[in-house]
Amino acid sequence: MEIDKARQRKARHYARQKLVFSLLDLVLLLTCLTLTIATGLDKLLRDQLYMAVLWAPILTWHPFPGYYPAQLVAYFAIAFCGYCCLSLPLAYLRYRLSFRYGLALIDGSTWLHDTGKNLLLNFALQAGALLLTYGLLASQPHWWWLWLALLLLLFSIIMTNLAPVLIFPLFYRFKPLPEGELNQRLLELARRTATRVQGIFTIQLSHRTTAATAALMGLGNTRRIVLGDTMTDRYTIDEIEVVLAHEIGHHVHNHIWKMLFSQGVLTLAGLSLTHLFLRWLMDNQNMYFSLTDPATIPLFALLVVSFHVLIMPIRNTLSRHMEYQADEYALQVTQKVDAFKSVMRRLASQNLTEIVPAPLVEFWLYSHPAVHRRLRHADEFAERLLSSSYASASFKSCNRAATSSTGPSGMVNSGSSTPHSAH
Numbered sequence: 025m026e027i028d029k030a031r032q033r034k035a036r037h038y039a040r041q042k043l044v045f046s047l048l049d050l051v052l053l054l055t056c057l058t059l060t061i062a063t064g065l066d067k068l069l070r071d072q073l074y075m076a077v078l079w080a081p082i083l084t085w086h087p088f089p090g091y092y093p094a095q096l097v098a099y100f101a102i103a104f105c106g107y108c109c110l111s112l113p114l115a116y117l118r119y120r121l122s123f124r125y126g127l128a129l130i131d132g133s134t135w136l137h138d139t140g141k142n143l144l145l146n147f148a149l150q151a152g153a154l155l156l157t158y159g160l161l162a163s164q165p166h167w168w169w170l171w172l173a174l175l176l177l178l179f180s181i182i183m184t185n186l187a188p189v190l191i192f193p194l195f196y197r198f199k200p201l202p203e204g205e206l207n208q209r210l211l212e213l214a215r216r217t218a219t220r221v222q223g224i225f226t227i228q229l230s231h232r233t234t235a236a237t238a239a240l241m242g243l244g245n246t247r248r249i250v251l252g253d254t255m256t257d258r259y260t261i262d263e264i265e266v267v268l269a270h271e272i273g274h275h276v277h278n279h280i281w282k283m284l285f286s287q288g289v290l291t292l293a294g295l296s297l298t299h300l301f302l303r304w305l306m307d308n309q310n311m312y313f314s315l316t317d318p319a320t321i322p323l324f325a326l327l328v329v330s331f332h333v334l335i336m337p338i339r340n341t342l343s344r345h346m347e348y349q350a351d352e353y354a355l356q357v358t359q360k361v362d363a364f365k366s367v368m369r370r371l372a373s374q375n376l377t378e379i380v381p382a383p384l385v386e387f388w389l390y391s392h393p394a395v396h397r398r399l400r401h402a403d404e405f406a407e408r409l410l411s412s413s414y415a416s417a418s419f420k421s422c423n424r425a426a427t428s429s430t431g432p433s434g435m436v437n438s439g440s441s442t443p444h445s446a447h
């Protein structure tokens with residue numbers, strides 16, 4: 025399959041507009057947090073909460089000195105809702121953009137329903153992380169950052185294990201891949217690569233999006249390979265086999281564990297820097313009552329968001345390296361270079377992905393190598409395959425010559441076979 029030029033033009037326009045929305049999102053968040061701190065709104069909100077203690081005595085509850093969970097949750101809930109009101113119009117415009125480009129298929133009410141579920145889930149997870157952070161700040165003021173990094177790593181491991189059975193079913197339905205040639209071929213591939221995964225599932229996406237996807241998800245007893253029905257319905261068996269081999273490549277190289285631990289190291293680095301900054305702030309400024317003052321929440325959020333943006337290239341470079349390894353594995357296991365290239369082109373066309381994105385955008389934001397690099401990788405693999413098969417053919421013909429030289433006339437022929445070994 026050749027690259028569809030009209031579709032690529034559309035992909036370029038879409039990528040540009042999506043990037044503008046992502047930047048606007050980030051600018052809005054950073055501006056809101058900076059203005060909240062600079063205008064003193066962070067302390068005003070805390071003071072209002074202190075006054076609210078009169079009619080909500082729960083706000084004074086503190087299980088140990090310096091730790092007021094109800095105040096923290098109330099403060100965070102107000103800030104979270106305020107920001108949601110400001111950012112929801114932008115989120116809706118992003119959804120309309122993907123709808124206009126034919127990628128999203130859901131209607132406005134389903135989008136609102138999904139967004140509501142997402143926000144509730146995010147609120148619960150972020151409020152939990154906040155309570156844990158401030159509990160540690162109050163009880164372990166010197167080592168809170170180390171404990172927090174370790175507990176977050178443990179939480180990530182548990183969530184990675186539970187996500188396929190707890191989180192994803194909130195949004196998608198999984199079904200085991202039906203019996204048939206595809207199933208047989210994929211099971212044979214899993215057997216050949218000695219892969220122990222808990223099944224191959226299809227995920228129903230076709231009523232929501234036209235984009236195709238596949239993933240390896242879960243850990244241990246929940247580890248599974250998931251193929252979107254937008255892929256199983258439209259791609260050839262060879263193409264799906266290559267995609268599955270790529271996912272098995274992630275499994276074989278232990279990429280989920282590597283990602284979890286590298287994320288853990290980055291979190292540890294970020295939290296230790298935050299600790300040093302907060303110490304300096306407390307020693308030199310009089311902005312807050314203490315480290316556990318609820319008014320520090322916007323400052324904390326600003327530090328976390330800024331660090332997240334700054335380390336994105338590191339995370340994505342690591343991720344792109346892992347994707348390269350999974351591609352290499354898929355090519356080696358299947359040796360189906362044409363199917364690999366055709367699936368890359370088809371995915372780019374179907375998902376409106378730019379084949380050659382701007383280098384800076386790729387460096388900062390792309391978790392996968394750009395499609396043109398993946399196509400080149402396949403070509404390089406084909407060249408390697410050709411030269412190694414040529415080398416092994418030469419080796420075989422050399423061996424045959426050496427074998428035929430045995431016997432009474434061997435002494436003569438063995439001399440004449442020497443030039444063959446030089447090929």
Ligand SMILES: [Zn+2]
Pocket residue numbers: 270271274347350
């Ligand atoms: Zn991958």
